[in-house]
Amino acid sequence: MTNERRTVRVDLGERGYDIVIGERLLETAEDVLAPIVAGRRAVVVTDAVIRDAHLPRLAAVLDRLCDRWDTVTVPAGEDAKSFRELEALLHRLLDLGIDRSTVLVAFGGGAVGDVAGFAAALFMRGIDLVQIPTTLMSQVDSAVGGKNAINTPHGKNLVGTFHQPRIVLDDVSVLESLPRRELLSGYGEVVKCGLIRGEAEFAWLEENAPSLLALDAGPLIEAVRMGCGTKAGIVASDERDRGDRALVNLGHTFAHALEAEAGYGALLHGEAVAAGLAAATALSARLGHCDPRVAERVRGHLRAVRLPDRVAALASDRPWDPRALLTHMAHDKKTVAGRIHFVLLRGIGSPFVDGTVPGQAVLDVLDGECRRG
Amino acid sequence: MTNERRTVRVDLGERGYDIVIGERLLETAEDVLAPIVAGRRAVVVTDAVIRDAHLPRLAAVLDRLCDRWDTVTVPAGEDAKSFRELEALLHRLLDLGIDRSTVLVAFGGGAVGDVAGFAAALFMRGIDLVQIPTTLMSQVDSAVGGKNAINTPHGKNLVGTFHQPRIVLDDVSVLESLPRRELLSGYGEVVKCGLIRGEAEFAWLEENAPSLLALDAGPLIEAVRMGCGTKAGIVASDERDRGDRALVNLGHTFAHALEAEAGYGALLHGEAVAAGLAAATALSARLGHCDPRVAERVRGHLRAVRLPDRVAALASDRPWDPRALLTHMAHDKKTVAGRIHFVLLRGIGSPFVDGTVPGQAVLDVLDGECRRG
Secondary structure, X not given: OXXXXXXXXXXXXXXXXXXXXXXXXXXXXXXXXXXXXXXXXXXEEEOHHHHHHHHHHXXXXXXXXXXXXXXXXXXXXXXXXXXXXXXXXXXXXXXXOOOOXXXXXXXXXXXXXXXXXXXXXXXXXXXXXXXXXXXXXXXXXXXXXXXXXXXXXXXXXXXXXXXXXXXXXXXXXXXXXXXHHHHHHHHHHHHHHHHHHOXXXXXXXXXXXXXXXXXXXXXXXHHHHHHHHHHHHHHHHOXXXXXXXXXXXXXXXXXXXXXXXXXXXXXXXHHHHHHHHHHHHHHHHHOOOOOHHHHXXXXXXXXXXXXXXXXXXXXXXXXXOHHHXXXXXXXXXXOEOOEOOEEEEOOOOOEEEEOOXXXXXHHXXXXXXXXXX | OXXXXXXEEEOOHHHOEEEEEEOOHHHHOHHHHHHHHOOOEEEEEEOHHHHHXXXXXXXXXXXXXXXXXXXXXXXXXXXXXXXXXXXXHHHHHHHOOOOOOOEEEEEEOHHHHHHHHHHHHHEXXXXXXXXXXXXHHHHHHHOOOOEEEEEEOOEEEEEEEEOOOOEEEEEHHHHHHOOHHHHHHHHHHHHHHHHHHOHHHHHHHHHHHHHHHOOOHHHHHHHHHHHHHHHHHHHHHOOOOOOHHHHHHOOXXXXXXXXXXXXXXXXXXXXXXXXXXXXXXXXXXXXXXXOHHHHHHHHHHHHHOOOOOOHHHOOOOOOOOHHHHHHHHHOOOOOEOOEOOEEEEOOOOOEEEEOOOOHHHHHHHHHHHHOOO
């Protein structure tokens, strides 16, 4: 174990906050939690799996710091992200008799962070929130930036709000209990961050992926720091997602279409992102924006870590249909007035948004990505 | 009819906006609506009463400006402010296939403004909102400042968010169809604003109340301007309700308790506010903060316009119970760590927040306010 901590600042003025990354933070983060929860009430929102596996580790710190703290559990996974569960959670918070000085602690993966963050935004029009994400995906991505949302029959994340946490604690030790498939899915977002950041960072991932995926704490902390740093920088420049923040969606226009076509829950988000990164770089190369060797290098790294390196590598009981995927893209939340927005690459470290990609070019690329064999 | 318009700026930097006040604005506000809705889609959220009475007047402007516009109705009155109706409204917006460039137009009283504003805040994490309030209460108060909320079985407005509109249009002509009791209720908030503002404004109300309550457009526009100006100034200094914004709650700690005790719907909000203003000034005098003649002057003005001038003047089938009211106050959303916060007066124009009022002083004042005879 290392006592080393890394801190990434999300620079949003008076709403700014730190992401603290390290080992065994659940037991040792008393110093950074104290300014937020000391002498106040807290409610930990979690799911039964995380509660049983990790809550006892956090309990001692909360016992020492809080005036009183309670636990509320929500269903595990995406089931938590519904109107029904949001309403039930808010009612349980009201039942507890908490007030505006209470701190909500979101303790779980992305879904828990979403519904707890949403409830914190709405409870008496906003109470303090602490994010303690427990998956690699949420540590590097969803717990940072203040976005939250629920799903509706019309699609994922169509209803939500922005509510920045007061602090994010990324304890890499909790990843030891994460299923391998979930860990790899989270690594898909890390690869995206490397591609956004630059050559040095992507090369570092190519070299260190085996050890960080083996949960070697040093490289893991460094990878989480890189992911959070990427997100933090982009969020700080565009909190409300009106411009630059779109860059974090590299690979995501494809990924959202793949998830919608597969039926929600069939793919893990990071698996769809991995195939989306391969498709986005292939599209960038096809349109002449970047060297085709970049696309091959991305594909090679995904294959090396056993992430899907093309659409056809994603589990599906029938062939993937390029036209169906294009239709989903036309209904993406980011699509305004019918213009599909893609994040493309001029090279590693040089992403840009393009709202003028011809549909035929997308179809041509998808034809290649979807072909089995 | 006067073509005179008054504009009040809500100074919130990049989220700042104008409140435009005048006669026949529904037909003539094309110039101020154009920068917001021209060439875009709009959805008017309203109730059946306002739709039938006033939507045709607004339709011509929307026809000329919008790419397309639709209407969605919600139940009239507080029934709209529920989780169920919020969810139903969001689903109907999704059914319409609108995107993030669509503008939501809240067209109705406070409840419509609340649920429509809430939906605008949550739809794809926030779309543009235009507030066109149709009651005096919403024109001077609830449509300004970006607060929205729904009710739960635990109480009123416990779940909500902040979402500033792009513009507020206060067309005093629509007040012609407002029931007299609703008009008077709205005037209760205007009295509050006069007390917050100062001697000149309160004296102006004492003189002009009869003509503005007779819907004489000149004084009515001036009164709405004064109410909006008061709210706008306070909101600009404390958007998120952490400090100064509490001053707009003069009379409201009492009013919320009266509404909760009466059962929601039994009293109009402005009626409870009127009795609350009498109680707050009486409490201020009793604690030695202001001259007892201020309290008598407030009571005299309320009586003159036929608003409740004391708790006992509020309709109730049983005597009002001071202890029950105090218990409700202890559960107010503004009550943190058991300290009830009152807005008191040092004089007309000098409100301040006091979190140290002894419970016995409150009970003594309520004994007098609740006594019939």
